[in-house]
Amino acid sequence: MALVTSKEMFAKAIEKDYAVGAFNVNNMEIIQGIMDAAKEENAPLILQVSAGARKYAKPVYLLKLVEAAIEDTGLDVCLHLDHGEDFDICKSCVDGGFTSVMVDGSKHPFEENIALTKQVVEYAHDHGVVVEAELGKLAGVEDNIKVDARSATFTDPDEAAEFVERTGVDSLAIAIGTSHGAYKFKGEPYLDFERLKEIHKLIPNTPLVLHGASTVLPEFVDRCNQYGGEIPGAQGVPEDMIRESTKWGICKVNIDTDLRLAMTAEIRRILVESPAEFDPRKYLGPARDAIHRMVQHKIKNVLNASNKR
Numbered sequence: 150m151a152l153v154t155s156k157e158m159f160a161k162a163i164e165k166d167y168a169v170g171a172f173n174v175n176n177m178e179i180i181q182g183i184m185d186a187a188k189e190e191n192a193p194l195i196l197q198v199s200a201g202a203r204k205y206a207k208p209v210y211l212l213k214l215v216e217a218a219i220e221d222t223g224l225d226v227c228l229h230l231d232h233g234e235d236f237d238i239c240k241s242c243v244d245g246g247f248t249s250v251m252v253d254g255s256k257h258p259f260e261e262n263i264a265l266t267k268q269v270v271e272y273a274h275d276h277g278v279v280v281e282a283e284l285g286k287l288a289g290v291e292d293n294i295k296v297d298a299r300s301a302t303f304t305d306p307d308e309a310a311e312f313v314e315r316t317g318v319d320s321l322a323i324a325i326g327t328s329h330g331a332y333k334f335k336g337e338p339y340l341d342f343e344r345l346k347e348i349h350k351l352i353p354n355t356p357l358v359l360h361g362a363s364t365v366l367p368e369f370v371d372r373c374n375q376y377g378g379e380i381p382g383a384q385g386v387p388e389d390m391i392r393e394s395t396k397w398g399i400c401k402v403n404i405d406t407d408l409r410l411a412m413t414a415e416i417r418r419i420l421v422e423s424p425a426e427f428d429p430r431k432y433l434g435p436a437r438d439a440i441h442r443m444v445q446h447k448i449k450n451v452l453n454a455s456n457k458r
Contacts, residue, residue: 150219150220150222150223150224150225151219151225151226152215152216152219152225152226152227152228152246152248153225153226153227153248154227154248154249154277154278154279155169155195155227155229155248155249155279155319155320155356155401156279156319158193158195158227158400159319159320159356159400159401161193161457162193162356162395162400162401162454162457163354163356163398163400165457166395166396166453167395167400167452167453167454167457168359168391168394168395168399168400168401168402168452168453168454169192169193169194169195169400169401169402169452169454170187170192170194170195170402170404170444170447170448170452170454171195171196171197171229171231171358171401171402171403171404172194172195172196172197172404172405172408172444173197173198173199173202173231173403173404173405173408174196174197174198174202174211174214174215175202175205175206176206176214177214178412178433178434178436178437178440179408179412179437179440180196180214180215180218181218181437181440182436182437182438182439182440182441182443182444183196183408183440183441183444184218184221184222184224184226185222185441186440186442186443186444186445186448187222187224187444187448187458188222188223188224189445190445190448190449190454190455190456191455191456191457191458192448192452192454192455192456192457192458193225193454193457193458194224194225194226194227194458195226195227195228195229195249195401196215196218196226196227196228196229197228197229197230197231197251197403198211198228198229198230198231198242198247199231199232199405200230200231200232200233200234200238203230203242208241208242208245212228212245212246215228224458225458227248227249228246228247228248228249229247229248229249229250229251229281230242230247230249230250230251231251231403232251232253233250233251233252233253233269234253235252235265236252236265236268236269236272239252239269239272239273239280240269240272243272243273243276243278244276247278248277248278248279249278249279249280249281250269250273250278250279250280250281251280251281251282251283251322252265252266252269252280252281252282253282253283253322254266254282254283255283255284255285255286255324256286259308259312262282262284262312263312263315263316266280266282266312266316266318267315267316267317269282270316270317270318270319274317279319279320280318280319280320281318281319281320281321281322281358281401282312282316282318282320282321282322283321283322283323283324283360284304284305284308284309284312284321284322284323284324285302285303285304285305285323285324285325286302286324302324303324303325303326303341303344304323304324304325304344304348306344306347306348306350306351307351309321309323309348309351309352310348310351310352313352313355318355319356320355320356320357320358320400320401321352321355321356321357321358322357322358322359322360323345323348323357323358323359325340325341325342325344325345325359325394326339326340326341327340327359327360327361327362327386338386338387338390340386340390340393340394342393342394342397345357345394345397345398345399346397348398349397349398352398353398355398356398356400356401357397357398357399357400357401358399358400358401358402358403359391359394359399359401359402359403360403361386361403362386362391362402362403362404363385363386363404363405363406363407363410364385364386364387364388364391364407372414372415372417372418375418376414376417376418376420376421385406385407388450388451391451391452392451392453395452395453402451402452404444404447407443407447408440408443408444411436411439411440411442411443412436412437412439412440413436414439415432415435415436415438415439416432416433416435416436419431419432419435420432
């Protein structure tokens with residue numbers, strides 16, 4: 150039971166055509182719900198922290214919560230920085246005990262993205278930490294990420310191969326049609342599987358990452374809407390599409406929005422049905438259980454990662 154890198158996790162996932170869930174964390178209840186579900190399913194696990202979550206909870210609190218969760222469950226965990234926008238935040242996380250960092254230079258031109266990524270890779274590898282980078286731009290809004298549909302671009306397969314070769318990055322997040330946040334499709338849901346297959350063909354040994362992969366399950370959206378604060382038009386990536394993507398090199402799937410919806414739906418229900426309730430344990434406890442159910446569903450039915458630890 151320890152903090153580990155994702156290297157061995159991804160090697161197994163590529164070989165066996167499943168994906169490791171990378172779940173965003175913000176507080177104790179979310180961590181507990183995720184960890185308990187992963188233990189029950191005997192699944193590999195990545196806990197990831199966005200810049201926003203890191204600022205909200207403070208790095209030392211998050212690290213100690215993750216260490217406590219490892220001790221409590223006996224699971225190995227990869228602790229990952231999600232969407233580090235510059236060298237400084239990646240360095241800070243490497244120095245602060247993270248075992249994996251993502252440097253997101255996707256907003257920069259190709260050569261600048263390579264230069265930034267290579268700088269992070271060199272520092273992280275010197276400290277035994279693995280690096281994820283991003284090529285292509287996903288639309289959507291989540292934490293500090295704001296990309297409109299007109300600015301979104303799919304990943305070019307040839308550029309992906311060149312990018313990996315020149316940077317030495319350990320895994321690559323690609324854009325094939327997903328979106329950050331509560332996905333709002335125009336028309337039918339679509340993922341560019343032919344593009345994914347071509348990327349995987351050119352860099353077959355590079356683990357590929359799917360961001361914006363929440364499925365936005367109707368039961369949680371409906372419950373949020375039922376108890377106030379309507380979320381109009383929210384629609385996620387169909388689960389069968391995510392399962393299909395694991396056949397072509399996708400071995401890390403990021404999940405954040407679904408966790409937020411599950412937790413919020415349960416808290417709203419309790420506070421509407423019991424408006425006099427003021428004990429946080431009475432609504433955060435059930436919210437933790439909702440996180441557990443959501444993560445267990447993802448591991449078993451979407452990622453095919455049960456008993457893969």
